[in-house]
Amino acid sequence: MAKKKAEAAQKTQEVQKLRKPSPTGTPPPEQARSEVAAVLELRTLSTCPVPIHAVVNREIDRDGHREHWVLLDTATIPEPLATREEYRLRTSIEERHRQLKCFSDLAGFTSRRFSLVVNQVVFVLLMYSLLQWYWQRIRRPEFNPRTTARALDQLRPTMSVILIFYQGYVARLAPLEYQELLLTLKEEARLKILAKTRRLRRGLSHQLDHARAP
Structure with missing residues (x-):
């Protein structure tokens, strides 16, 4: 029981230590943040005939390190944060x-x-x-x-199917299902399909030999 109380007291002290402000002004880890501010009507560039507006960004990391960077724009900046978010499109x-x-x-x-x-x-x-x-x-x-x-x-087909149309009906078969269907047909039906297939093959074998644009 005493051991549990000691562990709880130690955890409380650690939390309070993290919440206590640092004497050097460095934010604790959970307060790493970004700060933005707008500076309007800049005319420091003599070669630019129009005023320049700036969004000054300050990044503060978990260790308290500060880094500044600036966005320049000729358009008016009504909201610095919106301009910063738009820059992400870059x-x-x-x-x-x-x-x-x-x-x-x-x-x-x-x-x-x-x-x-x-x-x-x-x-x-x-x-x-x-x-x-x-x-x-x-x-x-x-x-x-x-x-x-x-x-x-990603646009290429990932599966092949065979569609059979007959008198207003349609069957959707996988290639192996179609093969099984052919192999289990009666001899008379199989010979009819074989003859029809050979006629189609002969009729289509030279269709694209001299293809022309429409």
């Missing part, structure tokens, strides 16, 4: 640009004709934008930072 935008520049294979296009280079760049940019829009539409934003090749892997 990392996402830069990551998308990195994916575009590093993984869209623009460097692999070797044509020296300017018009073809322009077309290649435009179509790559268009494809990238459409992919970004598609991820947002299907509510899968986690695909945004992935490479184009890796993202397209």
